[in-house]
Amino acid sequence: MRIKVEDLSYVYSPKTPFEKVALDGVSFTVKEGDTVGIIGSTGSGKSTLCQHFNALIRVTHGKIYVGDVDISSKKTDLTALRKQVGMLFQFPEYQLFDDTVAKDVQFGPLNFGFDREEAARLAAEAIKMVGMDYDEVKDKSPFELSGGEKRRAAIAGVIASKPSVLVLDEPTAGLDPIGKREILELVKELKKSFCKTVIMISHNMDEIAANCNRVIVLHDGKLLYDTTPEELFADPEAVARTDLGYPHSVHIKRLLEAKGVKLDTAALDADSLLEALKRRYCV
Amino acid sequence: MRDITLGQYYPADSFTHKLDPRVKLVLVIAFIVMVFLVKNLIAYAAVILCVVLGTLISRIPISKVLKSIKTIIFLVLFTAVLNLLFYKGDTVLWSWWRISVSLEGILFSIKMALRLILLVMGTTLLTYTTTPTGLTDGMESLMYPLKLIKVPTHDIAVIMSIALRFIPILSEEVDKIMMAQKARGASFDTGGIVKRAKALLPVLIPLFVSAFRRADELALALDARCYNATPNRTRYQIMKPTYRDLIAVAGTAAFIVLVVALNMNFWGAYVPSESLWWLFS
Ligand SMILES: Nc1ncnc2c1ncn2[C@@H]1O[C@H](COP(=O)(O)OP(=O)(O)OP(=O)(O)O)[C@@H](O)[C@H]1O
Ligand SMILES: [Mg+2]
Numbered sequence: 001m002r003i004k005v006e007d008l009s010y011v012y013s014p015k016t017p018f019e020k021v022a023l024d025g026v027s028f029t030v031k032e033g034d035t036v037g038i039i040g041s042t043g044s045g046k047s048t049l050c051q052h053f054n055a056l057i058r059v060t061h062g063k064i065y066v067g068d069v070d071i072s073s074k075k076t077d078l079t080a081l082r083k084q085v086g087m088l089f090q091f092p093e094y095q096l097f098d099d100t101v102a103k104d105v106q107f108g109p110l111n112f113g114f115d116r117e118e119a120a121r122l123a124a125e126a127i128k129m130v131g132m133d134y135d136e137v138k139d140k141s142p143f144e145l146s147g148g149e150k151r152r153a154a155i156a157g158v159i160a161s162k163p164s165v166l167v168l169d170e171p172t173a174g175l176d177p178i179g180k181r182e183i184l185e186l187v188k189e190l191k192k193s194f195c196k197t198v199i200m201i202s203h204n205m206d207e208i209a210a211n212c213n214r215v216i217v218l219h220d221g222k223l224l225y226d227t228t229p230e231e232l233f234a235d236p237e238a239v240a241r242t243d244l245g246y247p248h249s250v251h252i253k254r255l256l257e258a259k260g261v262k263l264d265t266a267a268l269d270a271d272s273l274l275e276a277l278k279r280r281y282c283v
Numbered sequence: 284m285r286d287i288t289l290g291q292y293y294p295a296d297s298f299t300h301k302l303d304p305r306v307k308l309v310l311v312i313a314f315i316v317m318v319f320l321v322k323n324l325i326a327y328a329a330v331i332l333c334v335v336l337g338t339l340i341s342r343i344p345i346s347k348v349l350k351s352i353k354t355i356i357f358l359v360l361f362t363a364v365l366n367l368l369f370y371k372g373d374t375v376l377w378s379w380w381r382i383s384v385s386l387e388g389i390l391f392s393i394k395m396a397l398r399l400i401l402l403v404m405g406t407t408l409l410t411y412t413t414t415p416t417g418l419t420d421g422m423e424s425l426m427y428p429l430k431l432i433k434v435p436t437h438d439i440a441v442i443m444s445i446a447l448r449f450i451p452i453l454s455e456e457v458d459k460i461m462m463a464q465k466a467r468g469a470s471f472d473t474g475g476i477v478k479r480a481k482a483l484l485p486v487l488i489p490l491f492v493s494a495f496r497r498a499d500e501l502a503l504a505l506d507a508r509c510y511n512a513t514p515n516r517t518r519y520q521i522m523k524p525t526y527r528d529l530i531a532v533a534g535t536a537a538f539i540v541l542v543v544a545l546n547m548n549f550w551g552a553y554v555p556s557e558s559l560w561w562l563f564s
Binding site: 017051054056078079082083086087089091092094095096097098107108110111112143157158161 | 464467
C-alpha cells in the first residue's frame with residue numbers, strides 16, 4: 001500500500017491563544033514494502049503526522065492518499081481505512097479494557113466486521129505472534145499483566161485485524177532490551193506476511209538504522225530530510241541539525257576513522273561494522 | 284497548552300488580569316448585588332456601560348463574550364416570553380383568555396432578560412481573567428473567618444485546585460484513549476443511545492484505571508515532599524493588592540453610586556418629563 005502525503009499542515013486549537021502549528025507543509029511518499037522511520041526531537045510533530053494516516057486526525061490542509069483513496073475527502077470510509085492502516089500508540093497499554101486478554105484482542109476484529117469465530121481465531125493467532133502463550137494468558141485480566149506484557153497484548157490487539165500498513169508510535173519506549181528486540185523481530189516477521197509497509201516513530205537511532213530503509217526527519221513541524229539511513233548518518237551536518245545523534249555502530253566507526261582506520265561500510269548495525277573490520281584486518 | 288474551556292481562563296495581558304483575585308471576587312459579588320438593585324432602564328444603561336467597559340479593559344474578544352451568552356440564550360428567551368405573557372400590567376395592549384400583553388409587561392421582560400445577560404457577562408469576566416488557581420487561592424483567603432471556627436478552609440482549597448488541575452489532564456487522557464480505540468475500529472457517534480453508551484465502556488475503563496493510578500501517584504508525591512496542611516504555610520505566589528486594585532474598587536464604587544442615583548431619580552431631585560417615563564420607572 002502506497003501512502004502519499006502532499007503539503008500537509010496541521011494547527012492545534014486554531015484561532016485561540018493556544019494555537020500551535022504542529023505540521024507545516026509536509027510532503028513525501030511511502031512505497032509499498034518500505035520501512036520508514038520518522039525521527040525528530042520532542043514536539044516536532046511526529047505523532048501528529050502519524051495520526052493522520054488512519055484519519056484519527058482529519059486532514060485540514062493538504063492531501064493524503066492511502067493506496068488510491070483520498071482520505072482528505074469527507075466521504076472516506078473510516079472503518080475500512082482503519083482496518084487497513086493499523087496504529088499502535090505511544091503508550092498502548094492505555095487501550096486495554098476488557099476482562100480477559102483474548103476478548104480485548106478481539107475488540108478490533110469484531111469492530112471491523114469479522115464474526116465471533118473468525119475474531120477468536122484471529123485473536124489467538126495475534127497473541128501467539130507477539131510471543132505470548134495463548135492458553136496461559138487468554139483468560140487473564142489485561143490489568144494483571146506486567147508492563148511489557150501489556151504492550152504485547154496491545155500490539156496483538158492492533159495486528160489481529162491484519163492491517164496492510166502498520167504505524168508504530170515509539171513501539172519500544174520503556175521496554176527492557178529483550179522486549180525491544182522481540183518487538184523489532186515481530187515487525188520483521190509481519191513484513192514477511194500480511195503487513196508490507198511499516199512506519200515507525202523512534203528516538204532510538206540504533207533501531208532506525210538497523211530496521212528502516214528510509215528516514216524522514218521532522219523539525220518544528222517541517223520536513224527536514226527525506227533520505228536513507230546510510231546517507232543521513234554519513235552526513236555530520238544533517239545529524240547535528242537534527243540533534244539526534246548517531247547510532248552506536250556509526251559512532252564507533254567515526255571514532256575509528258578519526259584514528260585513520262577507513263572502513264567500507266555505513267556501519268548501520270554492529271554486524272556490518274564487525275564484518276567491515278574483519279575484512280579490513282583480514283581475519 | 285490546550286484549549287480547555289471548562290477552566291475558561293483566557294490569557295491576555297490586561298489591567299483586569301493583573302488584579303488581585305480576592306478583589307475581583309469581592310467586586311463581582313458587589314456587581315451581582317448591583318444588578319439586583321437596578322430598577323429602571325436608565326440605570327440598566329449604566330450597568331451595561333460598566334460591563335462593556337470591563338470587557339474592553341480586560342481585552343477579551345467579543346466572540347468569547349458572545350459565546351458565554353449563547354449558553355444561556357434559551358433560558359433568557361424562555362423567561363422573557365413567560366414574563367411578557369403573564370405579567371399583570373395596567374396598560375393592556377392585547378389579551379386573550381388568561382394571557383395579556385401589557386406595556387409594563389414588555390418593559391419588565393426586557394429588564395429581566397437584561398439582568399440575566401448582564402449577570403452572566405459580569406461573572407464570566409471574572410473566570411476569563413482569573414486562573415483557576417487564582418480563584419481557589421482567592422476563595423481560601425476570603426474564607427478566612429470560617430477558619431476561625433475550625434472549618435478546614437485550606438483543605439477545601441487544595442481539594443478544589445487539585446480537582447481543577449485534573450480536569451485538563453483527564454480530558455487529554457480521554458482524547459488519547461478514544462483515539463486508540465478508534466484506531467481499533469470503535470465508533471462513538473453512530474447508533475442509538477444504548478449502543479453509544481456501550482461504546483463508551485472501552486473508554487471509561489482505561490480512564491478510571493489511569494485516574495486511580497494518577498491519584499495514587501499524586502498522593503505519593505505529596506507524601507514524598509512531606510506535604511501536610513499545617514497552619515501558617517508559606518506561599519509561592521503571595522497575593523498583594525496594588526494601586527490597580529484601588530482604582531478598580533473606586534471605579535466599581537462610582538458605578539454603584541451612579542446606578543443607585545439613577546435608580547432613585549437622584550433622590551427625587553430630578554422629575555422626568557412625561558414622554559420619558561418608561562426610562563425611569
Ligand atoms: N492535543 C493537542 N492539543 C494542542 N497541542 C498539541 C496536542 N498534541 C500535540 N500538541 C502540540 O503539537 C506539537 C507536536 O506534537 P506531537 O505530539 O506531534 O510531537 P511528537 O513529535 O510526537 O513529540 P514526542 O517525541 O514527544 O512524542 C507539540 O508542540 C505539542 O505540544
Ligand atoms: Mg509523539
